[in-house]
Amino acid sequence: xxxxxxxxxxxxxxxxxxxxxxxxxxxxxxxxxxxxxxxxxxxxxxxxxxxxxxxxxxxxxxxxxxxxxxxxxxxxxxxxxxxxxxxxxxxxxxxxxxxxxxxxxxxxxxxxxxxxxxxxxxxxxxxxxxxxxxxxxxxxxxxxxxxxxxxxxxxxxxxxxxxxxxxxxxxxxxxxxxxxxxxxxxxxxxxxxxxxxxxxxxxxxxxxxxxx
Numbered sequence: 001x002x003x004x005x006x007x008x009x010x011x012x013x014x015x016x017x018x019x020x021x022x023x024x025x026x027x028x029x030x031x032x033x034x035x036x037x038x039x040x041x042x043x044x045x046x047x048x049x050x051x052x053x054x055x056x057x058x059x060x061x062x063x064x065x066x067x068x069x070x071x072x073x074x075x076x077x078x079x080x081x082x083x084x085x086x087x088x089x090x091x092x093x094x095x096x097x098x099x100x101x102x103x104x105x106x107x108x109x110x111x112x113x114x115x116x117x118x119x120x121x122x123x124x125x126x127x128x129x130x131x132x133x134x135x136x137x138x139x140x141x142x143x144x145x146x147x148x149x150x151x152x153x154x155x156x157x158x159x160x161x162x163x164x165x166x167x168x169x170x171x172x173x174x175x176x177x178x179x180x181x182x183x184x185x186x187x188x189x190x191x192x193x194x195x196x197x198x199x200x201x202x203x204x205x206x207x208x209x210x211x212x
Contacts, residue, residue, distance in 0.1 A: 020208065027201070034197065038190060045186050052179050056172060067165050074154055085147050089140065096136050103129040 023208070027204075031197075031201075038194070041190070045183060049179060049183050053176075056176060056179075060169075060172060063165060063168055078151070078154060081147065081150055085143065088143060092136060092140055092143075096133060099129055099132055099136075
């Protein structure tokens, strides 16, 4: 005996419902798989960004440490130069003082002597002492000029190093900005992918509804 049309319709409906349920289950599985993949992708992006930021921080720290070390080295060099200059000036002052003392000791003897030749000799010695004093003055001026030249050179070196450090800092800032831009672009790409997936899902749902 052939089954009645109503029974066949119910059988087809049950079969269709079973098929739709399997489709829904498969869709849920695919969505979970895609969600897991997106989460792993986001995690890898976060890890990459964190590593990049850590490397950036380390480079900045190393740059600052090198700048600080160079500053200490320059300070020690300047201190050594100042100490050497002070010692040289002290020796120069001591020689000048001794020269003046000897000149003062010779002058009374020359004045007290009755011999005119001795007096002239004392005067000549006094003139020589004044000449040496002038030469010592010129030498001190040359020493100070050399010290000023070294100080200006150190200042220019410090300025050049400071300019280089600012350039490196600007480059680091640009690199950080590019990293943030790449992360934002990845996030927008993920959002577009999610939107496309949602649109496709709605389209498939409407298509199945029309078929049924």
